[in-house]
Amino acid sequence: MPQIAQLTADNWYLASQLFWLLVVFAGIYVVIGRGMLPKIEATVDARDRKVADDLAAAKAAHAAADTLDESYRQQGDASRAAAQKAVADAKDKAAKDAEKRLAKVDAELGEKLAAAEADVSAARSSAMAEIESVAAEAASELVAKLSGVKVAAADAKSAVKAVLHG
Amino acid sequence: MAAESGKIDPMHQFEVTPLGGGFNLGGHEVLFTNSALWMVIAAVVLGLFMWGGMRRQLVPGRWQAAVEGFTGFISNMMMANIGTEGRKYTPYVFSLFMFILFCNLLGMLPLGVLGLHPFTVTSHIAITGVLALLSFSIVLVVGFWRHGLHFFSLFVPHGTPLPMIPFIAVIEFISFMIRPFSLGLRLFVAMTAGHVLLKVLSGFVINGFNAENAIIGSVVSLLSFTLMIGISALELLVAGIQAYVFALLTSLYINDAVNLH
Numbered sequence: 001m002p003q004i005a006q007l008t009a010d011n012w013y014l015a016s017q018l019f020w021l022l023v024v025f026a027g028i029y030v031v032i033g034r035g036m037l038p039k040i041e042a043t044v045d046a047r048d049r050k051v052a053d054d055l056a057a058a059k060a061a062h063a064a065a066d067t068l069d070e071s072y073r074q075q076g077d078a079s080r081a082a083a084q085k086a087v088a089d090a091k092d093k094a095a096k097d098a099e100k101r102l103a104k105v106d107a108e109l110g111e112k113l114a115a116a117e118a119d120v121s122a123a124r125s126s127a128m129a130e131i132e133s134v135a136a137e138a139a140s141e142l143v144a145k146l147s148g149v150k151v152a153a154a155d156a157k158s159a160v161k162a163v164l165h166g
Numbered sequence: 167m168a169a170e171s172g173k174i175d176p177m178h179q180f181e182v183t184p185l186g187g188g189f190n191l192g193g194h195e196v197l198f199t200n201s202a203l204w205m206v207i208a209a210v211v212l213g214l215f216m217w218g219g220m221r222r223q224l225v226p227g228r229w230q231a232a233v234e235g236f237t238g239f240i241s242n243m244m245m246a247n248i249g250t251e252g253r254k255y256t257p258y259v260f261s262l263f264m265f266i267l268f269c270n271l272l273g274m275l276p277l278g279v280l281g282l283h284p285f286t287v288t289s290h291i292a293i294t295g296v297l298a299l300l301s302f303s304i305v306l307v308v309g310f311w312r313h314g315l316h317f318f319s320l321f322v323p324h325g326t327p328l329p330m331i332p333f334i335a336v337i338e339f340i341s342f343m344i345r346p347f348s349l350g351l352r353l354f355v356a357m358t359a360g361h362v363l364l365k366v367l368s369g370f371v372i373n374g375f376n377a378e379n380a381i382i383g384s385v386v387s388l389l390s391f392t393l394m395i396g397i398s399a400l401e402l403l404v405a406g407i408q409a410y411v412f413a414l415l416t417s418l419y420i421n422d423a424v425n426l427h
Binding site for chain 2: 001002003004006007011012013014015016017018019020021022024025027028029031032033034036037038039040041043044046047050
């Protein structure tokens with residue numbers, strides 16, 4: 001095994017190995033370990049921080065959007081409720097108006113009807129009176145023609161009245 | 167078969183050979199070796215890989231995402247094992263993990279096809295042992311610096327009955343002192359074993375085709391080659407896992423030092 005044979009036999013072997021190992025490893029430690037590594041680590045740290053910050057910002061934006069959405073929803077609900085109320089009020093009012101007008105029209109019609117009825121009954125009573133007098137005249141004429149008896153007008157009238165009114 | 171032929175030595179790949187450029191350092195001769203060359207290659211490749219991920223864009227490209235995957239992997243591991251204080255030790259554990267990973271993976275490159283010889287730096291106990299000792303020293307320094315002599319309470323787990331304390335403490339102390347050896351040996355052995363196995367199988371492939379009995383030799387070669395493909399995939403997995411285990415255990419040991427029990 002040359003690694004151990006040389007270690008004990010050759011004078012230059014160990015000194016050369018140690019010298020060059022220390023030179024090379026010290027160089028790596030100083031240039032790479034102390035020089036390059038911290039810069040690379042700083043880059044990685046900066047990236048991690050940036051990613052964390054961006055994530056936090058995104059989360060905050062998400063939360064803001066959520067609250068905005070919620071407020072929009074509440075506003076929408078409120079305006080919808082207001083619109084529904086307005087519609088209900090309008091409906092209510094319209095119904096009330098219609099009722100009032102209907103009642104007015106109803107009353108007018110009732111008055112007209114009553115006036116017409118009164119006219120009719122007046123016409124009927126006058127017509128009835130005329131009929132009575134015509135019938136009494138006719139009856140007294142008939143009696144006179146048939147029997148020659150003159151009937152007093154009053155008698156004829158009362159007789160006709162009795163017949164007409166049962 | 168490979169050993170018999172005398173041509174293919176599975177251990178040859180681990181030999182450190184000087185490439186020149188020697189100088190004297192405190193009485194020891196220091197040479198630029200193939201091991202040093204592959205360490206430098208690993209460092210350069212790692213540097214290029216990291217540099218490609220330095221664009222620092224908010225939305226990462228593929229390369230940046232790959233680099234950030236590695237850094238995130240280690241920093242998450244440190245965070246999970248140690249807590250927020252683990253960030254202090256992330257540069258060390260990250261350097262360790264990436265260096266071991268790149269050395270492991272570069273050693274797996276099939277450059278032999280081109281006539282080059284890739285060298286697995288982490289297959290040497292001298293390297294892994296030093297890295298393990300480095301981790302162990304950090305644990306000791308951090309532990310004594312933060313907790314002083316109270317650090318010795320690490321050897322007495324919470325809720326140990328009083329008469330058991332001497333025995334438990336001895337066992338805990340031994341297991342604590344074994345840590346650097348197990349840490350270094352694990353990586354060294356895993357890398358060495360995998361490369362020896364691959365080299366032996368590749369020796370089978372070559373010697374099978376050269377065998378006198380062409381039919382049996384070809385069957386052996388093809389079977390060995392199929393096995394090599396599977397084992398190469400397994401070795402890639404091992405390369406990643408061993409680097410991870412080294413970094414994970416280091417982070418756990420540092421956690422002991424930082425938070426005690």
